[in-house]
Amino acid sequence: MTAPKLERILCIEDEEDIRKIQVVALEGLGGFKVLACASGAEAIQEAAVFAPDLILLDVMMPGMDGPTTLKSLRTLSGLEETPVVFLTAKVQPDEIDYYKELGALEVISKPFDPMKLASQLRQIWEFRHAG
Amino acid sequence: MPADPEEVKARLAELRRSYVEQLPGKLREIGEAWTRLRSGPWSAPDFQSFHRAVHALAGSGAMFGFEEVSAKARSLDQVLKSLGDQAPDPETAGLISEGLASIREAVAP
Numbered sequence: 001m002t003a004p005k006l007e008r009i010l011c012i013e014d015e016e017d018i019r020k021i022q023v024v025a026l027e028g029l030g031g032f033k034v035l036a037c038a039s040g041a042e043a044i045q046e047a048a049v050f051a052p053d054l055i056l057l058d059v060m061m062p063g064m065d066g067p068t069t070l071k072s073l074r075t076l077s078g079l080e081e082t083p084v085v086f087l088t089a090k091v092q093p094d095e096i097d098y099y100k101e102l103g104a105l106e107v108i109s110k111p112f113d114p115m116k117l118a119s120q121l122r123q124i125w126e127f128r129h130a131g
Numbered sequence: 132m133p134a135d136p137e138e139v140k141a142r143l144a145e146l147r148r149s150y151v152e153q154l155p156g157k158l159r160e161i162g163e164a165w166t167r168l169r170s171g172p173w174s175a176p177d178f179q180s181f182h183r184a185v186h187a188l189a190g191s192g193a194m195f196g197f198e199e200v201s202a203k204a205r206s207l208d209q210v211l212k213s214l215g216d217q218a219p220d221p222e223t224a225g226l227i228s229e230g231l232a233s234i235r236e237a238v239a240p
Binding site for chain 2: 015016017018020021024025027028029030031060062089110111112114115118
């Protein structure tokens with residue numbers, strides 16, 4: 001069985017410069033439709049209508065952090081099982097396990113390579129649907 | 132549909148150019164915010180805003196290849212995080228000023 005197509009990605013990142021990089025990289029190299037939100041609160045407002053296939057979520061954000069945002073997103077209709085990839089600085093192996101326990105499918109560390117981000121997410125997506 | 136990778140590289144390079152142009156102004160604003168915090172009555176919201184700006188610098192600096200700026204901003208971020216929203220004692224305030232100076236030095240050509 002072939003994996004469903006990865007088309008729509010919701011990026012949640014408080015740093016404007018990094019959001020811009022994500023949009024350029026994911027739209028440009030992945031051909032994805034991208035919605036970039038500056039906060040967990042904004043994402044919760046927009047996510048259900050956007051209906052992402054995958055969510056790229058920054059861990060360290062002021063106000064509502066990544067894990068708290070994930071909990072709230074999971075209560076929204078249609079997002080109960082949407083795969084979430086955490087993005088965080090200098091992640092340690094035990095932290096990766098912790099984030100996966102919280103519900104992250106995978107963790108990508110910052111700084112990331114913009115030229116590889118789209119293919120990284122595609123690989124994560126395909127691996128998930130292969131198993 | 133995906134774009135030509137060279138086109139994406141050019142757009143990323145443009146983002147970097149814009150970041151480099153704006154960096155001195157961002158540092159100036161961060162420095163001024165700290166001066167206001169030190170000289171006036173302590174304001175938790177202003178401190179949070181200052182802390183967010185330092186945290187953002189740590190993340191964005193690394194993304195645009197300013198590793199030293201990012202490392203120094205991250206060290207300062209840790210000091211600020213340890214404060215919660217409380218005003219720093221004189222020793223910690225000195226550390227914060229030194230941290231900001233070291234970031235400015237890392238940016239200077």
